[in-house]
Amino acid sequence: MKAYGSGLRTTLGAGALALALALHPTAPRAAEPPIKIGAVLSVTGGASFLGDPEKKVLELFVDKINKDGGVKGRKLQLTVYDDGGAADKAASFTKRLIDSDAVDIIIGGTTTATTMAAVPLAEKAEIPFISLAGAVVIVEPVKKWVFKTPHTDRLAAEKVFADVKKRGLSKVALISEDAGFGKSGHDQSVLIAKDLGIEIVADEVYSPKDSDVTAQLTRIRNAPGVQAVFNFGFGQGPAIVTRNYQQLGIALPLYQSHGVASKEYIKLAGPASEGVRLPASGLVIADQLPATDPQKPVVTTFKKTYEDTFRMEASAFAGHAYDGLMMALAAIQRAGGTDKAKVRDEIEKTTNFVGTGGMVTMSAKDHMGLKPDAFHMVEVRKGDWALLD
Template identity: 55%
Template sequence: MRFTRILACTAAMLGLTAQAQATDPIRIGVVLTTTGGASYLGEPEARTLKIYVDQINAAGGVLGRKIETIVYDDGGDANKARTFATRLVEQDGVKLVIGGSTTGTTMAMLPIFEESETLFMSLAGGVSIIEPPRKWVFKTPHTDRMGCEKIFADLKARKLTRIALIAGTDGFGASMRTQCIQVAPNYGVEIAVDLSYGAQDTDMTPQLTTVKGTNGIQAIVNTGASGQGPAILTRNYGQLGMQSIPLYQNPGVASKSFIKLSGPAAEGVRLPAAALLIADKLPDSDPQKNVVLNYQHTYETATKDSVSTFGGGAYDGLMLVVDAIKRANSADPARIRDALENTKGFIGTAGIVNMGPKDHLGLTLNAFHMLVIKDGDWQIVD
């Protein structure tokens, strides 16, 4: 009789524990760059996550459980990002993380999340984040390599083959430079000038003067994305009267703040970007149109600010994870990971996502649009 009572009590306790776990919040760690030179990335990401987590929770959560976020600001510092990643794993007990505003901070956190089998959805652009594939690491934005390929395809179409490459020394800028050098021959592009600038540089006139003095340069491609570097480069380009040489920027500057900071010199600048920036210009037949218009309306209504692809990346990251939790019917990290890896036909702000064991991004080059700045706004080239 006593043994039966013990079994009954144990079963009751296990039942209560399971019931408590089923109603406990799903905890998500968030590490973003909301201050410092790359805050233009982290701020819209943080705002987006808060808006949509609040919406999800108000609607009853996921699987009947609310989402609880634990948020840290790394200030763009890789060492701080690594420290916060360790804290999330060892102190906060988190097994699911969204963040990594920059390639540098993301790469600093990767080993910690891989070793601890913590699911990590990065919001940074470097292709090195997902190549080679890492079991627990995924990402939402188009890669730097895709940016190079889209730019070079446009150069080829315009019969511009001899270029100057100006690379930022930030994580994304350096990574994109490497990717551009690798893929340039595939498009018949010759990199005749290869220069760089630091994240703290306030004048790119010396680099542009070198470009101006080199015979036969037909276009300039900038890979740097951190801070005000791309805008400074663009303003100096205008001040030197170099508009006869087409200037291409990279996907990492895809926000209205870049246009504002660059001023009139931004007119005519081209860059590859997601559909989000030209939501109202998409044809009604485009499967992304409703998604990007809804996100734009929600974000701009809540923040009174313009959308950027960076906030869109955070939306995609959160919704991909939520979708995987629902399909897995579980908050177990391993089951979420497996469901995420098998994502098919997910329509996000960056494109239509089809993942697999060897592809933890799930986007093709068709997800990019080539845009040009005209009259202070984005226009579609292709």
């Protein structure tokens, strides 16, 4: 097998992605069964801007790897189900992948809610599961069979609060979605704020179904001492917050989470997004990374391949699926097959994997493997992302 990320070696377009592990193609053996990869993604529904690119990535690279001979001659067989963002469907499809499709590994869980619906099933079946969702609860406490590729909400809050302090500010108002990712992000922000020298002086929530949050933002505007506002959520919600923020004439710095690290957010929020800051992976600002950054060749090549293929922006969420697939296949190669326990152990041993999300080193105590420096602070300027640090 040729590598497509930091762990597999091939050529995508004109550039080559150097990976930490070389997976070499061998002559296919007719009797070898395929490596069965299952995925439950939110391809439609409110989280489709996350799930649709994830599906595209898995299909694209499974096809490329199969054309290159597979993994040690074994072809990949991908089965994808669309849960539409519904946790009950995610659980049902995960059970189908395990019981009927007999997959070797599961990559997916687009959102925190759909991931957490699948986690007990993967744990009970003892099958490796790599989530593509953000909340820290997915991997803390550590669950033996569960891993994740995106940065956690805790890391995002730490990055945002560090930037707030750089601006000489310390009093922050929170506004967050009252479910899943938004709730977890809110709770992590509150939990670590005091330790980071941040005082939460106002705290508002909204529903994912709300089409207007001016009431919550008005209360924030009128709260004494507010110096900056931090919104935790994904989908339409953060864009609505941003537009209402401008409509109310609030001049305080506005921060969003990595849950909207996509041009789709800028498109939905429009001119109101100008000046908004958020933490993002290197993929979001690939062309702006210094040449010495080890992520540079990985993210620029992945970005070019994705955008040349689909004629659309390669979002951070597309990168999460890519990283999950590459780490899974590297672990399978090192394990010498698809024995689930051996593959689980090898995922946990992932070391210095250069992915689109950052440098990954996992351990028995860390099933994500990303450090705070995997995030970059970016700002919206003239309808695009600008790298701040």
